[in-house]
Amino acid sequence: MGSRVPLPLAVLISGRGSNMAAIARACASGEIPARIAVVVADSTAAAGIELARSLGLRTAVVPAAAHAGRAPFEDALEAALAPHGAELIVLAGFMRILSAAFVARHRGRALNIHPSLLPKHKGLHTHRRVLEAGETLHGASVHYVTEELDGGPVVLQGRVRVQPGDDEAALSARVQRCEHIIYPRVIGWIAAGRLVWREERPWLDGVPLPAPIVEDFSAAS
Numbered sequence: 001m002g003s004r005v006p007l008p009l010a011v012l013i014s015g016r017g018s019n020m021a022a023i024a025r026a027c028a029s030g031e032i033p034a035r036i037a038v039v040v041a042d043s044t045a046a047a048g049i050e051l052a053r054s055l056g057l058r059t060a061v062v063p064a065a066a067h068a069g070r071a072p073f074e075d076a077l078e079a080a081l082a083p084h085g086a087e088l089i090v091l092a093g094f095m096r097i098l099s100a101a102f103v104a105r106h107r108g109r110a111l112n113i114h115p116s117l118l119p120k121h122k123g124l125h126t127h128r129r130v131l132e133a134g135e136t137l138h139g140a141s142v143h144y145v146t147e148e149l150d151g152g153p154v155v156l157q158g159r160v161r162v163q164p165g166d167d168e169a170a171l172s173a174r175v176q177r178c179e180h181i182i183y184p185r186v187i188g189w190i191a192a193g194r195l196v197w198r199e200e201r202p203w204l205d206g207v208p209l210p211a212p213i214v215e216d217f218s219a220a221s
């Protein structure tokens with residue numbers, strides 16, 4: 001990992017693609033030694049695909065609805081990825097659960113970002129669940145992808161404070177601002193060879209990561 005500079009990324013999206021755009025900006029500005037080799041969406045309805053095109057990125061759409069089940073969809077996904085030679089798969093709002101076989105093929109070479117302070121609030125509707133529970137801290141986590149949904153080792157978390165009067169939209173916007181900082185940062189560590197997957201765990205700067213790194217964004221929000 002990190003052998004090719006800039007590190008070629010495949011960014012997989014289902015939605016707006018704001019994380020994809022943040023990663024694209026970090027690549028284009030030279031902030032991280034990576035480049036987006038391809039952006040792949042699982043639906044033509046993903047607004048992020050137009051955004052990617054407008055940024056001059058290569059794109060592919062593999063419509064999940066056009067495939068009868070997960071295995072044929074993932075075969076098509078692999079076929080769409082293959083010509084681009086990506087060394088890291090970056091899930092950025094990709095709303096498909098990947099099979100154990102797919103995850104195993106890309107083990108240690110796939111990241112996800114999840115809008116919660118994992119292991120809290122795996123799955124959907126995290127902002128709503130945080131508000132309903134009356135919690136005061138929330139955030140986002142960048143983690144390696146494993147077979148367990150939202151369960152792989154977390155590398156970096158961005159923590160934000162829930163403000164009085166927050167609704168889901170306000171909280172989501174605050175979390176996204178920190179996502180756009182922490183996701184490029186972790187990708188940059190991998191691209192620079194600082195973060196590697198070895199012996200089934202993340203290592204940063206030559207030592208196994210004992211726990212997620214937590215960055216506090218509450219002052220900024």
Ligand code: GRF
Binds near residue numbers: 016019048114
């Ligand atoms: C992000 O909040 C991310 O945490 C979650 O899906 C959302 C994607 O947003 N996995 P965007 O498409 O990058 O704007």
